[in-house]
Amino acid sequence: MLDRIKASLSSLAPAEQRVGKLVLADPRAFANLPVSELSDRAHVSKPTVVRFCRSMGYDGLSDFKLKLAGSVSEGVPFIHRSVDVDDKTSDVMVKVIDNTVAAFLKYRNEASTSALEKAAETLAATVENRRRVEFYGAGNSGIVALDAQHKFFRLGVNTIAYSDGHMQVMSASMLGAGDCVVVISNSGRTRDLMDACDIARKNGATTIVITASGSPLASAGHIHLAANHPEGYDKYSPMVSRLLHLLIIDILATSVALRIGGTHLQPKLQEMKNNLRSKRYT
Known part of the structure; x- marks a missing residue:
């Protein structure tokens, strides 16, 4: 309160x-x-x-x-x-x-604009170099990871989201220099996410973590985007935290879109919208 x-x-x-x-x-x-x-x-x-x-x-x-x-x-x-x-x-x-x-x-x-700027620049560089962008989350944060994959997919980004711990570890093992992983966690203490983040980092990928300050995951990534709120992750299913994570993803997606826009993205987005019209009732 x-x-x-x-x-x-x-x-x-x-x-x-x-x-x-x-x-x-x-x-x-x-x-x-x-x-x-x-x-x-x-x-x-x-x-x-x-x-x-x-x-x-x-x-x-x-x-x-x-x-x-x-x-x-x-x-x-x-x-x-x-x-x-x-x-x-x-x-x-x-x-x-x-x-x-x-x-x-x-x-x-309270948000660190410098951290957001660095994360957006890293993601934009990954996209421009045609490297992979992956999103990892578990449970509730896995849904946010899927939303992030959907937003970046529409920008023409080579991306995927994983919420299964085994798939995260396997995919992180295949990453390398120039790739980027965004790890999303409310508590910042999920073992599977920590393992995948460590593996991706050891293989040379840049790791961006969206999680609470002071958590183990917050110090495990290259770039930490703090998502602090009054909810207790151990007391009930989070509500505000999920919306806060979605907000941060929206900020990143918009920032990246502005950086990679140029003359090719806008026509593609318009073509996508035109092609989707046939899927709707008039």
Whole structure:
């Protein structure tokens, strides 16, 4: 909850930002103080305090303070951050969307543009030299790898995605200098992905890893694209992490397309679109 507030601050009105900063400064005090005291400390009106709580996806100040107290005390099992068992569908909708938006805003504010630039340049060089680009992921991240393969395939890239550990190891063993592997992992601790990354690197391929900072995989690749979020990978099936990984893939695909575009890519994409028209009902 605190991570989400911090990530959302820049998108709030100045007065609501002051309320958010008051929450972050002392969450426990905020949960216990009356609205008059909160408005005085934040130098805002009482309605602004309530408006901030609703901007964060809660019914009002009482609901916000209740959830804040639970978040600060921790130890309560959860399915999705800030979602409770008694929430209505409308509450779940708002909170899931807010969690996702908060994660995206946090990434926008904290992402290393130099790392993204380096990754895009590496991928573009791999494509221009007609070498292989491969995407590895396991479980939920395997779906992201497939999406990445689909996006780069449409750019005319010689690419494939593997989610099976044995196939990853075998394919990594066949790579060499000039090839590139993008390894995607929420936890950064999956043994199969670590093995495949190590093999690809030893064989001379450039390795790009999309994973959480501080994980073993983060230091195993040549280029680390940090994907940090408040979800706990060991507590439930990730939701925000998957969308964050997809976002990073979109950034890379767009950046690579701009680098390799030239005069040949655009006609090919147009031809592809024309050929697909016959597959749709008019």
